[in-house]
Amino acid sequence: xxxxxxxxxxxxxxxxxxxxxxxxxxxxxxxxxxxxxxxxxxxxxxxxxxxxxxxxxxxxxxxxxxxxxxxxxxxxxxxxxxxxxxxxxxxxxxxxxxxxxxxxxxxxxxxxxxxxxxxxxxxxxxxxxxxxxxxxxxxxxxxxxxxxxxxxxxxxxxxxxxxxxxxxxxxxxxxxxxxxxxxxxxxxxxxxx
Amino acid sequence: xxxxxxxxxxxxxxxxxxxxxxxxxxxxxxxxxxxxxxxxxxxxxxxxxxxxxxxxxxxxxxxxxxxxxxxxxxxxxxxxxxxxxxxxxxxxxxxxxxxxxxxxxxxxxxxx
Numbered sequence: 001x002x003x004x005x006x007x008x009x010x011x012x013x014x015x016x017x018x019x020x021x022x023x024x025x026x027x028x029x030x031x032x033x034x035x036x037x038x039x040x041x042x043x044x045x046x047x048x049x050x051x052x053x054x055x056x057x058x059x060x061x062x063x064x065x066x067x068x069x070x071x072x073x074x075x076x077x078x079x080x081x082x083x084x085x086x087x088x089x090x091x092x093x094x095x096x097x098x099x100x101x102x103x104x105x106x107x108x109x110x111x112x113x114x115x116x117x118x119x120x121x122x123x124x125x126x127x128x129x130x131x132x133x134x135x136x137x138x139x140x141x142x143x144x145x146x147x148x149x150x151x152x153x154x155x156x157x158x159x160x161x162x163x164x165x166x167x168x169x170x171x172x173x174x175x176x177x178x179x180x181x182x183x184x185x186x187x188x189x190x191x192x193x
Numbered sequence: 194x195x196x197x198x199x200x201x202x203x204x205x206x207x208x209x210x211x212x213x214x215x216x217x218x219x220x221x222x223x224x225x226x227x228x229x230x231x232x233x234x235x236x237x238x239x240x241x242x243x244x245x246x247x248x249x250x251x252x253x254x255x256x257x258x259x260x261x262x263x264x265x266x267x268x269x270x271x272x273x274x275x276x277x278x279x280x281x282x283x284x285x286x287x288x289x290x291x292x293x294x295x296x297x298x299x300x301x302x303x304x305x
Contacts, residue, residue, distance in 0.1 A: 111302055151260045153195060154302075156267070157294040165277035166270050168290050174271055 002124060003191055005084065005134070006046045007061040007177055009039030018057045025054075029082060029181030034146070038177030042084055044187040061177075063123045065134050069106055070119030070192045077117055077186035081139040083149075086123070086131040086177040087163075093171035101162045101171060105135055108159060114139055114148035117188040131177070138188055145180060198263050199295040200231065200255040205248045210286040211238075214251060217286070221279050229269040230262045231255045248288050263294075 008028060010019060022028070028041035039061065046062060063086065089098055102120060109115040117138040123131045139145050149155060161167040165174060206214050223233060237252040257263045270276040284290060 150264065151194065153260075153294075153296060153299055156260060156263050157198075157296070160267065161292075164267060164270070166280055167292055168280075168284070 002064050002066045004046050004062060004064050006043040006063070007038045007084075007086070007179065008041040008043050009059045009061070011056070011058060014057045018054070022054050022057050029183055031179050031181050032142070035179045036177070037175065038084070038086065038179035042082070042179055042181055044082070045190070062126060063129055063131055063134060064125035065121035066124045067191070068102060068120045068122060070121075070136075070188060071109065071117065072186075072189055072192050073109075073116045075117075075186070075189045075193065077138055077140075077189060079140070079184045080182050081142050081145055081180055082183045082187055083137045083139065083145050083180040084177070085135040085179075087133050087135070088130055088173040088175065089132045090171050090173055097169065097171050102133075104159055104162065108149075108152075108154060109137075111154035112149055112152050114141075114144035116140060116144075117186055117192070119188050119191060130175075136188060138183075138186055142180075195260050195296055195300060196258070197297065198257050198260065199234070199297075200257070201291075201293045201295060202253040202255070203291045203293075204251045204253070204283070204287050205289040206251055206287055208245055208247060208249075211243050211249055211251070214283065214286050217279075217283055218251075218253065221282070225273070225276065226255065226266075229266040230257050231266055232257070 023030075026043060027045070028043050030041055031038065039059070041058075043060070046060075089101070106118075106120055109118050115137045119134075119136045121134045121136075123129050123134060137145070137149070139149070161169050163172045163174075163176075164170055204214060226233070232255060233253065234256050235252075235254040237254075239250050239252065243249060257266055280290075
């Protein structure tokens, strides 16, 4: 079973009234400062490949996700941060390295208790999608992401080697979508439930 | 929060390439690394004499003062394509290369 999400980027000079219509028409998570490479909103649970009627307002970077694994530390999570990382493993990466990378990512919650709920998925569509993996987490606070997660030695001292162009084991492309937004519900509870 | 982080580069060098590796590191990396916040603490050669029929290992020990500086260093390297190009050139001179990160007093994890 798969699900979809989209990163939504407003077109330059988008009519504010049309943006307001978009924001009220669908459940968009507005990205917070510090987001990198992923536009203005995350749309979790998008059903249609291209939302009709909003082509003049925004670009929709849609991905279809197939779960590798995940865990709910709190199925009744009511906020406040959902984080999404979309990444591309290089096409020439060895399958053993990809498997080790996935295992390392999925070990992060064992070392970083601030990760409440998490899911790691492969991007299985649409054809031509530039991303290969989606790594999602939910946190009770923004500090859970910005301090506990980012500053953990497990993160910078081990995981980041897969991403770092200075490291021989790098297999992840430098272009990432690292986005996060406030939320009052758990996207992952629905996805993993 | 963690304190000083050490960065240990171990370059296993093809016989005959030792001088070229040292020169490349000196001229192609050190200045930029310092600009990105790294301090070169120490260099070593092991075995401590140049070999002509088997590899030597050059060891470079760097440091940054804390994790925030580590991320600033990492971000700057990621934004500069010449850094990746430097390591590709270096890897062509080496048999193997490793970079490790070290903490003197790592925090105790709560874990699960």
